[in-house]
Amino acid sequence: MSDLSIRPALITKVIPESICAEMGFEPGDSIVAVNGQKPRDLIDYQFLCADEFLELEVLDTKGKTHKLEIEKDYDEDLGVEFETALFDGLIQCNNRCPFCFIDQQPPGKRETLYLKDDDYRLSFLYGSYLTLTNLTQKEWDRIEQMRLSPLYVSVHATEPEVRIRLLKNLRAGKILEQIKWFQERRLQIHAQVVVCPGINDGEHLERTLLDLAKFHTGSIPAVASVAVVPVGLTRFRPAEDELIAVTAEKAREVIEQVQKIQVLLSQGKGGKKAKKQHSKSRCIWLADEWFLIAGLDLPSAADYEDYPQIGNGVGSIRQFIQQFETAFEKLQPMQVEPARKLVWVVGNAVEKAFEPIVQQLNQIPGLSVNMAALCSHYWGQTITVTGLLTGQDLLEALQGRDLGEGILLPSVMLKQGEPRFLDDMTLEQLASSLKTRILPVSGVEELISAAIGLATAEVEF
DSSP states (O other), rough: OOGGGGOOOOEEOTTTTTTHHHHOOOBBOOOOETBBBOOOOOHHHHHHTTTTTTEEEEEEEOOEEEEEEEETTOOOOOOOOOSSSSSSSOOOOOOTTTTOOOSSOOSOOOGGGOEEEEEEEEHHHHHEEEEEOOHHHHHHHHHHHOOOOOHEEEEEEEESHHHHHHHHHHGGGHHHHOOOOHHHHHHHHHEEEETTTTTTTTHHHHHHHHHHTOOOSSOOOOOEEEEEEEOOTTTTTTTTSOOOOOOOHHHHHHHHHHHHHHHHHHHTSSOHHHHHSOOOEEEOEEEEEHHHHHHHHOOOOGGGTTTTGGTTTTTTHHHHHHHHHEEEEOOSOOSSSOEEEEEEEEGGGGGGHHHHHHHHTTTTTTTEEEEEEHHHHHHHHOOOOOOGHHHHHHHHHHSSOOOOOOEEEGGGGSTTTTSBOOOOOOOHHHHHHHOOOEEEEEEHHHHHHHHHTTTOOOOOO
């Protein structure tokens, strides 16, 4: 990739009292080069800025170029944030997976919703999943030289013909060779398997999990963990996609199958003796959604060990409940004055799991919280996780309802850094239509603070 394709790194935030703040950097300035090299992404930038002596080429907001010299401690951060982590553009996906969420959206929404990223740098930096089908030799070499590990890989199937069928890409059949490449270099991946009934379930799922478990050995296992996730479908998906929705019966079948394999592997059967060669006995994890769809209780917190796949929905609900219980104990005794009534909106997939939280909140004198557990008519789903609820879903379900003093809204429904739902409705538009306050909450502490009336961000109508 030539230097011409690398844009200056646009600064969006300068951390107070940082090196760049003291030097007078402002949002809108751009870093062109560090020690004569143009960083192509945040990884390059962090690597180049680790030195004690830096020469920066900076483009200010007026288009004037400056050369600045900085002396600092080794690895000391300069204190700026950028518009994007990728200064040379996104490496896009070259697969045509039928279950891809990008292809299951209606047309006409914001452009960023249709970008298919399959970029190893975002995988390393933020834990997004990639397929490894679009990497050039130069990128493989960079992963090795810079020790970019762990990466997060969508495996789905280890049998070449099955993975090629799923990804619609002839390069997809090399996955076991690629994992072997990571193993030989003592690099790691976290894997995910999206189960599509009738395609990669049953004996194919068993083969995939046993194949991956063979790489979960040694002090640095090439496969650090595997998440088994149910395919998610919307009403906008292509008619010819050959996909079948996961039913409660299928969910119970997969849970039973995977749990048997977990026991098998813990006993050192079906592959190398993972338990004896690695301190963590389990490498395969079921996403929470399986239990929600099946109508079964979630595993206990202890079953998730150190939550290696929490970003993939493995244990996130159990962890949230556990964090809530810990935080709630610190509240006692307390009382809300004046009394207030709120509605907490969640996806109906978590209704049963979150009922105890609502009951505990309502034990606080003066506080009344009603849970609105909604499915998404927008996506055409009967069971919906919270993050997929849209503004339209909330408007349809809550209009005309007694919303009390306002809505507790999990911020996972919103675009990161912007008060906008997946259907492009804004928080302000929803608040205006419902004629109520909306309090976006992220995590347990914000949920409790907003519920009991402590200061928190809110959107007025």
